[in-house]
Amino acid sequence: MGKKLTARKEDYSKWYNELVVNADLAENSAVRGCMVIKPYGYAIWEKMQAELDRMFKESGHQNAYFPLFVPKSLFEAEEKNAEGFAKECAVVTHYRLKTDPNDNSKLIVDPEAKLEEELIVRPTSEAIIWNTYKGWIQSYRDLPILINQWANVVRWEMRTRLFLRTAEFLWQEGHTAHATKAEAIGEAELMNNIYAEFVENFMAIPVIKGTKSENERFAGAVETYCIEALMQDGKALQAGTSHFLGQNFAKAFDVKFASKEGNLEHVWATSWGVSTRLVGALIMTHSDDNGLVLPPSLAPIQVVIVPIYKGDDQLAQISEVANDIASKLRAAGVSVKYDDRDTQKPGWKFAQYELQGVPVRLAIGPKDLEKGNVELARRDTLTKEVVSQEDVVGIVTGLMTTIQENLFSRAKNYRDEHISKVDSFDEFKEVLKTKGGFLSAHWDGTSETEKAIKDRTKATIRLIPIEGEKEAGQCVFSGKPSQQRVLFAKAY
């Protein structure tokens, strides 16, 4: 706390990093690329977890836990998946340290404790899970298997950023097994829809649903469904993915089942996940130059009450009113903090809770006491008004919905304004440069064209939209025929 954040216009990426650290969300650790998620940031993640977990369970999924390590021979079994992750794997090669013979206070890796087979720290768990499912599946009666895991994973990224791209991150990964192709595709679509619902309703972030082009598909998937969001700087962010894996993993791990008809068939698979990266999306969708802005559903503290007083008598009078309001709000299901610390001044507290994105701030001073009022400040609009103590509980309770909706519609307006139809490559480059956002353009469907556009502009195909009308046209780059527009953008 203390000094102001860098303005977004000045340096968006600097603003982001300062916000994450100053609002006490996370910080870099002593381990290259790994972050410490601080209590305030973790409390937001816990709220996301609780809601997702509820949605997963309601849709018939169960949690389980699989090993952190994947033996190299399993890791390499599904070739495309292995290829996709091989370059960013943390590898365990030894299982013991010993005292350094040259310096008794130091430890060295014991060369005699070398593993026969190296262990990969999971970058994703398809391999270890499908190797396990092999033992669980004999007949169609054992299907479907609908399992989710909350876990940490490691991908050795070279350029990391807090929440957005870290060497270790927290996520959930669903891994399901099905008797038919149609059922597996249905599951992959269902989970993509659940993600969309969660991100829109709970995080107040509008998303577009689509599928990925081959270039952007998950390593080992037949089809990747995704939801994409737009950040304030005009860059897209992949908020969640759900993969139809076909029979790729079942074939790699030889997982077959006896069908009702008595045939031995390979099992169909999906996997799907969202991660702590969503906290980055949350920040870059709603926040402003004063700091974090939180939708009420994700706010660890929804309302803060700050007393403005001189002397203990005045504080006692204000506290009586504040505690009464707090207990009524709590009874209405609103989380409230009454900050009567005498170690910090009201102005400091105002700035701190603004920085940390508390949706509603109530202040009570001697004049308010006299007149039976409270000063109410909204974090999303930065507006203030004076309301009567009588009405404040009803108003604040209503604001929980109002603010949630306002944040969503504000973000949706911004997003909608930043989807531009472009019909020539010059226009493509111009709009990308001047306005950013999603470019809705025709594409000939080839990886070559996608790559050529990426090389020239850094924009990639974020998704092939699922919803909306499909109009035919000519590829913005090659002029060849196109079945529908797709969305390009620069992305996180």
Add this chain to the structure above:
Amino acid sequence: MGKKLTARKEDYSKWYNELVVNADLAENSAVRGCMVIKPYGYAIWEKMQAELDRMFKESGHQNAYFPLFVPKSLFEAEEKNAEGFAKECAVVTHYRLKTDPNDNSKLIVDPEAKLEEELIVRPTSEAIIWNTYKGWIQSYRDLPILINQWANVVRWEMRTRLFLRTAEFLWQEGHTAHATKAEAIGEAELMNNIYAEFVENFMAIPVIKGTKSENERFAGAVETYCIEALMQDGKALQAGTSHFLGQNFAKAFDVKFASKEGNLEHVWATSWGVSTRLVGALIMTHSDDNGLVLPPSLAPIQVVIVPIYKGDDQLAQISEVANDIASKLRAAGVSVKYDDRDTQKPGWKFAQYELQGVPVRLAIGPKDLEKGNVELARRDTLTKEVVSQEDVVGIVTGLMTTIQENLFSRAKNYRDEHISKVDSFDEFKEVLKTKGGFLSAHWDGTSETEKAIKDRTKATIRLIPIEGEKEAGQCVFSGKPSQQRVLFAKAY
């Protein structure tokens, strides 16, 4: 499912392993010493997590997340802690794989991707956390820090057993920082008491509170508080530990604070944890030769209803009654499964739910339908009775408390019967051999004596009791003076 478990009397350890696997709690994985926690086992762990998390938060703690990896130089900073864990560390030495030049379908560790400094997969997180706290603590105003982490840890154990001792396990680890020694000791004691309350009230496992002898203390602790439980085979199991770490980690990581008086002082620390090992304790406290027995508070399914029917008409009639009972029980907060699958016979279902420890089973057949009755079976006592459909909801709701209490008092009677006062070493050996359990004996307070007894009997000091009267006497081994009896036992 299908074949009976080995009887406990025949081979306790075989019974345990069969139960864990057959009741679908967990299984061994392809990674040496690492287990897969299956959905049913994980659901029990989730219930434990939820209750502990609530207790931690109510006592003022917050969750956070710290990196999986510990750089070797940090790991070795606190010497005793490093020594204690160095021999069982998974070590990451490389961050990339590459295609095997001799076989394109295989991967090998890329020798050019060797880390400058090796990373230890956390066996416990004091080092990485205290290195972080250094940045968070300047003044007494920054204290106390009361943080908990839910995480996986890795200790490379050579002899592993599902839940009880696995190379990777799940746990929570609290790490707190305080301005004074007294406050830190108070925290360590508080958390040991919270563990005792949780294990007794929620898991129905009686425990004894105490401190550890120097031999058994956590590596790096000044004092280790613990709770110990007694398993059915007469062996003790450490159910939770809470450590007063003194200033050891503050000194190792140079963490000082400015006191109110303006002096620069080292911070005082605690850490405390319980793990998935508690699931092992749960099994070995309550279960029987028919399988798992669960206290209602931990049962993923508290009541199962099984219809016994011929034909669809009868099923429809029974289902009407069953669904009515189920919805009334759910309204009373009881979790119910109505198992009307036609793929399995009632006898198979009975055996399955018995194996999985469902506390109450209701069966409804044609005769019950006629007479307005239900057959009720209790898992803890293996008793059956016929009750009227009118009374069943009230009876079952009441049983949730009755069964919980019965399991606790049964386990407590067994435990109390297996605490034997012994006053000579011959008696010590005899009782240990014939009866097992805790031996309450005088000890001269030296590590030499403790070690000599361990070498001769495999029994260790489980704890120095905190509660109860302290009577002086002579050491059971050396005859030297002793201030109080301590509890010896063979242990898991």
